[in-house]
Amino acid sequence: MNAEQVLGSRKPGDKADLGAYVRALAEAGLHIVLVEPNAKAPLDMRSPAARREDDEVAQAAAKAAGNPRWANVRSSAGVHLATTDTDRLDAYVAAAGKRYGVDTVNLGVEVGRSRLVIVDADNGADVEAFQSAHAAEAGETITPTVDTPGKRDASGTWVHKDGGHFWFTVPEGVELPEGTGAYTVDGWTAYYADRQLLIAPSERPEGPYTWRGGIRPLPTWLHARITAQADVRTAKAAERMATMGDSPIDTWSAATPWADVLEPRGWVDSGRVSNCGCPEWTAPGPHDSHKSATAHDLGCTDGRYDGANGHAPLHVWTDNPPDGIAAYVRKFNTRTLSKVQYIAWTDHAGDLDAACTALGIPYSDEAGAIWDVAEAVLDVPVASTDPHDPELMRQVFGFSPVTAHLLEQARIRLVGPWSALLVALAHATVLTPWWVRLPAIVGGDASINSLVALVGGSGAGKGISAGGGGVPILSWHRDPTVDDGLIDAGQTVDDALTPITVGSGEALATLFRDWRKVPHTDEDTGKVTERLKLVTIRRAAWVDFSEIDQVTALMRRESSTLSSELRKLWDGKALGVHTKSVERRSEVAAFTYRAAVTFGVQPERAEPLLAGEDGGLPQRLVWVSTSDPAVPDEDDGVPDTLPVPAPSWKRTGDDEYVYMGVTETVRKQIRADRRAVQREAAGALTGIDAHRNLVRLKLAAAVAVLHGRADVTDPDWELAGLLLEHSDRVRAAVRKSITTAHKAAHEARGAADVHRAEGERATRDKAIEAAAVSIHGYLSKRKGTVFTTRDIKASGKPGSPRRLYCAEALAVLVDEGAVCHGPDSHTKTTTYQWNADRGAES
Numbered sequence: 001m002n003a004e005q006v007l008g009s010r011k012p013g014d015k016a017d018l019g020a021y022v023r024a025l026a027e028a029g030l031h032i033v034l035v036e037p038n039a040k041a042p043l044d045m046r047s048p049a050a051r052r053e054d055d056e057v058a059q060a061a062a063k064a065a066g067n068p069r070w071a072n073v074r075s076s077a078g079v080h081l082a083t084t085d086t087d088r089l090d091a092y093v094a095a096a097g098k099r100y101g102v103d104t105v106n107l108g109v110e111v112g113r114s115r116l117v118i119v120d121a122d123n124g125a126d127v128e129a130f131q132s133a134h135a136a137e138a139g140e141t142i143t144p145t146v147d148t149p150g151k152r153d154a155s156g157t158w159v160h161k162d163g164g165h166f167w168f169t170v171p172e173g174v175e176l177p178e179g180t181g182a183y184t185v186d187g188w189t190a191y192y193a194d195r196q197l198l199i200a201p202s203e204r205p206e207g208p209y210t211w212r213g214g215i216r217p218l219p220t221w222l223h224a225r226i227t228a229q230a231d232v233r234t235a236k237a238a239e240r241m242a243t244m245g246d247s248p249i250d251t252w253s254a255a256t257p258w259a260d261v262l263e264p265r266g267w268v269d270s271g272r273v274s275n276c277g278c279p280e281w282t283a284p285g286p287h288d289s290h291k292s293a294t295a296h297d298l299g300c301t302d303g304r305y306d307g308a309n310g311h312a313p314l315h316v317w318t319d320n321p322p323d324g325i326a327a328y329v330r331k332f333n334t335r336t337l338s339k340v341q342y343i344a345w346t347d348h349a350g351d352l353d354a355a356c357t358a359l360g361i362p363y364s365d366e367a368g369a370i371w372d373v374a375e376a377v378l379d380v381p382v383a384s385t386d387p388h389d390p391e392l393m394r395q396v397f398g399f400s401p402v403t404a405h406l407l408e409q410a411r412i413r414l415v416g417p418w419s420a421l422l423v424a425l426a427h428a429t430v431l432t433p434w435w436v437r438l439p440a441i442v443g444g445d446a447s448i449n450s451l452v453a454l455v456g457g458s459g460a461g462k463g464i465s466a467g468g469g470g471v472p473i474l475s476w477h478r479d480p481t482v483d484d485g486l487i488d489a490g491q492t493v494d495d496a497l498t499p500i501t502v503g504s505g506e507a508l509a510t511l512f513r514d515w516r517k518v519p520h521t522d523e524d525t526g527k528v529t530e531r532l533k534l535v536t537i538r539r540a541a542w543v544d545f546s547e548i549d550q551v552t553a554l555m556r557r558e559s560s561t562l563s564s565e566l567r568k569l570w571d572g573k574a575l576g577v578h579t580k581s582v583e584r585r586s587e588v589a590a591f592t593y594r595a596a597v598t599f600g601v602q603p604e605r606a607e608p609l610l611a612g613e614d615g616g617l618p619q620r621l622v623w624v625s626t627s628d629p630a631v632p633d634e635d636d637g638v639p640d641t642l643p644v645p646a647p648s649w650k651r652t653g654d655d656e657y658v659y660m661g662v663t664e665t666v667r668k669q670i671r672a673d674r675r676a677v678q679r680e681a682a683g684a685l686t687g688i689d690a691h692r693n694l695v696r697l698k699l700a701a702a703v704a705v706l707h708g709r710a711d712v713t714d715p716d717w718e719l720a721g722l723l724l725e726h727s728d729r730v731r732a733a734v735r736k737s738i739t740t741a742h743k744a745a746h747e748a749r750g751a752a753d754v755h756r757a758e759g760e761r762a763t764r765d766k767a768i769e770a771a772a773v774s775i776h777g778y779l780s781k782r783k784g785t786v787f788t789t790r791d792i793k794a795s796g797k798p799g800s801p802r803r804l805y806c807a808e809a810l811a812v813l814v815d816e817g818a819v820c821h822g823p824d825s826h827t828k829t830t831t832y833q834w835n836a837d838r839g840a841e842s
Helices: 003-007 018-027 047-065 086-100 123-138 220-244 248-255 258-265 323-332 339-347 353-360 373-377 390-397 401-412 417-430 546-558 563-570 664-678 692-706 714-748 752-782 787-796 808-814
Strands: 032-035 106-110 116-121 158-160 164-169 182-185 189-190 195-197 268-273 279-282 294-297 314-315 450-455 474-477 513-521 528-536 540-545 575-577 586-588 596-602 622-625 642-645 820-821 831-834
Touching: 003 018, 003 248, 003 540, 018 032, 018 086, 018 106, 032 195, 086 220, 106 189, 106 268, 116 123, 116 220, 123 189, 123 220, 189 220, 195 268, 248 401, 258 268, 258 279, 258 294, 279 417, 314 528, 314 831, 323 339, 339 353, 390 417, 390 450, 401 417, 417 450, 417 474, 417 540, 417 596, 417 622, 417 692, 417 714, 450 563, 450 692, 540 546, 546 563, 546 596, 563 575, 563 596, 622 714, 664 692, 664 714, 692 714, 752 787, 752 808, 752 820, 752 831, 787 808, 808 820, 808 831
Parallel strands: 450 596, 450 622, 474 642, 540 596
Antiparallel strands: 032 106, 106 195, 116 164, 116 189, 182 189, 268 279, 279 294, 294 314, 513 528, 575 586, 820 831
């Protein structure tokens, strides 16, 4: 049977007698690779002996090619294990049956060696885009060869739906270019080399891959597009190589593919590519997604990376990379690194020089000029420091319909989209019931209370970030029959989301519990009177300091408790003070309230918030910009409101608290980062990042609530990481503004300060000179006598230069040789005497 007949012989999901089916596919000319059950990651089912044999073959080839590191070479795995060798496939299927169960694994086809081009369209719109392109070029309508099951995220929302694969055979005599093996445009990707796609009867949790049939010859127009893209890459590389002036690192990097760096260290080529057309790799160890990193290469369509000099980077997606790379990410707060950087941090604890030495990369040219190793290694586009970087905004505001709505409405209302999003997350925090906690991952239970600094010029739009023009961006739907944490205090949603300002740290407690007159019935007489009683008046509050100057004034008050009370509020600890006077007491127990605090911050006036690092306040803050440099010129759209459903917290009357769920991936990262701190490892989260993971977890929890979920998912955690990236960039810009303001203030003091300082120095110099003359005369009259500094100082009149500048004058005299140390000088007591040899000359 031919390939189409074999593929059409199976019903969706039918994996009975999988070994015979795999053998038939191989005999039909398809190179098959086994894939994890219900997933897309290729399996390496080789026996240890077979793997050693393959490694020896790869090492022999590397040695023959002159590779000085041939002994470190390992055979390719992942998609490169695809084969038509039926004996090998029989062995793989048998091994997979023992490991995973009989007939459970998925199957993939490697396109290049199978002489196929497969177009992958993830969504219905992508299918239509390819169909339209083919109809315009070839004049015919085609349907997908395979219906794909789509993909849901952790919350159950479809991220891919109604997609399909279009199969094309490559005719004899037609060749495709070498390279990344993928051509991407308009939402669809044509795979043609070293790439693997799932085939029927493979399954994913969303459903099976369904074979529809209809393999066609490769269209001329698609072949032409793939070839044209490769020609552009080749020309670009030639142009770059002709002008770049190779350094030894450039030469090494250009000659070393990412596969040679990653495979020996346990990474596996997933057989998939990112939107830019570059391959995705799976890191060593268990991972929920095959996409641990994207290895960018020549021809990357991302637009940021030019790989002609070999330095197109690896971008790490997983939160569980190998230890060395995790340390790199923590230290530099970037997930992008070059090949030499990867080897330095994986094999040499971050030592670039050691990595270059081990790789045989010289440090100097024939003339002895030293190569700038760091500069060459870092010949990767520097990670953006722009808080409004378009790629960062795309990832954040493209997260969900809610974030997309916030971006659209912020621009309609001419407010900052970042501040609109963070205020929405603050509202989500405020409306999370007080009895909801984050679980104890490191230390004890945690609160989701938050602190947010909204950074921008005066009147930058923080206030209307949450609403604007009377039409709110979001509306929060609450079920009045369900305990939402507000009912027992008689609060409404509107009350909870009305910003309140306090005048001291102690006043924070009075937001939640305060003295009120309440009815009191005398047990004996039955008479009802009013008495003062400390009662709960709120469970949730949005505390807002609209101007940072207000916070500065409060913090500078003598015995101010504002900073410490804010830190306690963030931690969910008890608030208030216990005074001798009962009437002045105002105490709120830990974990009995919910709060979010926002600060309106002008960058150059933000020093009070940053100055408290020793106390821990800056470490707890999320910094967000209120501006929008990319706001469109045109007014397009009208204010609109998106309803936000409340999560189902599933609290029963017996529950004291409810805990938000956190995935195992997040737990592992938080605990691994904590171990790094305890070990004092390089790049560990200390200093300004001491609370980084808890800040991130609080953000992720707010993201979940904003989307109606009661549990933190991996995508929530990823989005929280992107929000912290924005926060880091805003905080760095604030620090720069403060430094600039200080410099301007110093310069504003003008020449008068400089002249005054110069005059003071001149006066001091004259006084030291006078003291030296006086001391020299004193010692010269007492030749041979040894004096201590105290003796010499005491010999001068009160207020004289000899007394005021004795030490400085002695230093000058010793330096000139007019005075020398006495013979009994030691570490505790230094003595001086007139130098008989030089004194007369002085």
